[in-house]
Amino acid sequence: MSDIPTIAAAAKLIAARKLSPVELARACLDRVYSLDSTLHSFLLVTEEKAMADARAAEAAIMAGRSTGPLCGIPIGLKDIVDTKGIRTTCHSKILTDNIPDTDATCAVKLAEAGTVLMGKTATHEFADGGPSFDLPWPPARNPWNTEHFTAGSSSGTGAGVAAGLILGGIGTDTGGSIRGPAALCGIAGIKPTYGLVSRAGVAPAAFTLDHIGPMAWTAEDCALMLQALAGHDPRDPASASRPIPDYTAQLGAGIKGMRIGVIHHFHEVDHKVSDGTQRGIDAAIATFRSLGAEITEVTLSPLADWHACGTLISLTERASAYDEWARTRLGDFSARVQQRLLLGALVSGVDYVQAVRRRRELRAELQAAMAGLDVVLTAAQPQEAPKIDSVPEWDVGQKPGFTMPFNVAGYPAMSICSGFGEGDLPVAIQLVGKPFQEPTLLRIADAFEKATPFRARRPALSAALVAA
Amino acid sequence: MPPELDEDALEYLIARAGLSPTAEQMAGLKAAYPHVAAMAANVRKPRGRMAEPVLTYGFAEEDLA
Numbered sequence: 001m002s003d004i005p006t007i008a009a010a011a012k013l014i015a016a017r018k019l020s021p022v023e024l025a026r027a028c029l030d031r032v033y034s035l036d037s038t039l040h041s042f043l044l045v046t047e048e049k050a051m052a053d054a055r056a057a058e059a060a061i062m063a064g065r066s067t068g069p070l071c072g073i074p075i076g077l078k079d080i081v082d083t084k085g086i087r088t089t090c091h092s093k094i095l096t097d098n099i100p101d102t103d104a105t106c107a108v109k110l111a112e113a114g115t116v117l118m119g120k121t122a123t124h125e126f127a128d129g130g131p132s133f134d135l136p137w138p139p140a141r142n143p144w145n146t147e148h149f150t151a152g153s154s155s156g157t158g159a160g161v162a163a164g165l166i167l168g169g170i171g172t173d174t175g176g177s178i179r180g181p182a183a184l185c186g187i188a189g190i191k192p193t194y195g196l197v198s199r200a201g202v203a204p205a206a207f208t209l210d211h212i213g214p215m216a217w218t219a220e221d222c223a224l225m226l227q228a229l230a231g232h233d234p235r236d237p238a239s240a241s242r243p244i245p246d247y248t249a250q251l252g253a254g255i256k257g258m259r260i261g262v263i264h265h266f267h268e269v270d271h272k273v274s275d276g277t278q279r280g281i282d283a284a285i286a287t288f289r290s291l292g293a294e295i296t297e298v299t300l301s302p303l304a305d306w307h308a309c310g311t312l313i314s315l316t317e318r319a320s321a322y323d324e325w326a327r328t329r330l331g332d333f334s335a336r337v338q339q340r341l342l343l344g345a346l347v348s349g350v351d352y353v354q355a356v357r358r359r360r361e362l363r364a365e366l367q368a369a370m371a372g373l374d375v376v377l378t379a380a381q382p383q384e385a386p387k388i389d390s391v392p393e394w395d396v397g398q399k400p401g402f403t404m405p406f407n408v409a410g411y412p413a414m415s416i417c418s419g420f421g422e423g424d425l426p427v428a429i430q431l432v433g434k435p436f437q438e439p440t441l442l443r444i445a446d447a448f449e450k451a452t453p454f455r456a457r458r459p460a461l462s463a464a465l466v467a468a
Numbered sequence: 469m470p471p472e473l474d475e476d477a478l479e480y481l482i483a484r485a486g487l488s489p490t491a492e493q494m495a496g497l498k499a500a501y502p503h504v505a506a507m508a509a510n511v512r513k514p515r516g517r518m519a520e521p522v523l524t525y526g527f528a529e530e531d532l533a
Binding site: 308361 | 473481482484485486489493496497500504507510511512513515519521
């Protein structure tokens with residue numbers, strides 16, 4: 001293969017019988033074996049299953065029984081997603097030998113769509129903390145520069161997609177764990193509306209903040225994956241019961257007259273971003289304007305308010321979810337997760353409920369601010385990927401992040417690449433839609449990607465391998 | 469919640485949670501506590517007693533079946 005295709009491009013070639021799912025899987029596996037000893041994207045490569053899935057997809061295509069655009073597409077599942085009969089560790093010593101006896105709903109849906117499971121991808125332990133060097137497996141590395149951090153917690157999926165080891169994958173997002181690695185790895189990632197994609201069979205991080213979503217090279221690819229993933233699931237008590245629209249129907253329709261609100265104070269005052277990130281945001285606004293969008297300014301409560309609300313809820317719900325192991329096996333968690341679990345003990349019941357009451361106020365504020373708008377825009381990350389050994393350990397006092405507000409609100413949000421900054425590392429913007437308005441969000445993100453050159457460039461290490 | 473936590477209060481909270489941190493972790497917790505206290509103060513706003521938390525579930529057709 002002369003190039004790493006997007007899901008959309010591969011799907012067209014596969015449907016036209018110009019690309020064999022078996023050859024595509026083989027090419028991805030070859031890249032895994034060439035690069036992943038450096039990248040550490042995978043905790044487990046399921047080669048035998050991948051080739052069996054690919055042969056099944058190929059047989060379906062040849063028999064005229066395609067399961068749709070994901071038929072024969074190589075994907076990875078974050079290793080907090082249960083997979084029946086396949087080791088699922090949550091990147092933790094505690095679950096080193098865990099073999100689930102059922103699949104998570106998202107794994108079932110992607111399998112039914114005909115995807116090829118390449119393996120289980122690295123995560124921060126139980127989707128928290130990280131990067132940790134005191135776990136049975138090393139943390140994933142950023143393909144744009146392997147001395148740098150991927151962000152997390154969906155670190156392996158981010159690195160694997162960026163390097164072309166997989167064409168898409170599952171991430172989870174409790175405070176930014178899809179959008180963070182998407183931003184630092186230069187790919188696209190969408191955190192859907194809370195309840196749109198089932199959480200059943202996925203290890204919890206914080207029950208009321210957890211979202212499951214796709215990560216891929218483009219917004220269009222995310223739309224194709226979301227189509228397979230969305231839908232009501234009685235196994236998830238928070239699952240929404242709503243009709244599922246066609247997530248690709250609006251792509252390419254243009255964005256003339258669409259209304260984009262920019263939350264300038266988030267990234268210019270509350271937590272000032274790096275020069276490269278700011279340049280990416282400014283250029284993105286100019287691009288949207290040139291495409292005919294109307295740009296306005298939006299003001300919300302300070303980022304610190306959203307951060308306080310989300311962090312208190314997150315610390316407490318996580319401490320509750322892992323209470324038994326925290327009491328009996330604290331030392332078996334990474335140092336970073338131990339710290340988070342201990343912090344949960346410092347949050348009182350009243351603090352938690354006040355945070356949940358505050359959440360309702362903040363959500364109402366966002367709802368009012370977005371009246372008359374299609375999306376809002378801010379940063380996805382404060383800066384380009386830092387060095388992996390420079391990420392602080394006790395991060396409770398860090399400046400507030402840009403992603404947590406939309407976990408607090410439950411609104412759909414995505415990160416897309418908006419250029420390259422310091423060290424030639426990717427920078428990103430974050431777009432936020434209204435609840436269940438993913439088609440609009442994806443349409444705007446897709447229009448941006450198609451109007452800019454950033455999707456034509458891959459990390460040098462994988463580009464060199466493809467060219468060889 | 470006070471902005472600082474004395475050793476006895478910290479030990480009480482940790483013991484109540486059933487956790488067994490190291491001395492180094494206890495020192496880290498003590499240092500981190502002002503940040504947690506600041507966040508707790510941030511969400512504690514004057515609001516009427518009728519201001520409910522976000523509902524965690526809504527009744528659906530399945531509940532009526």
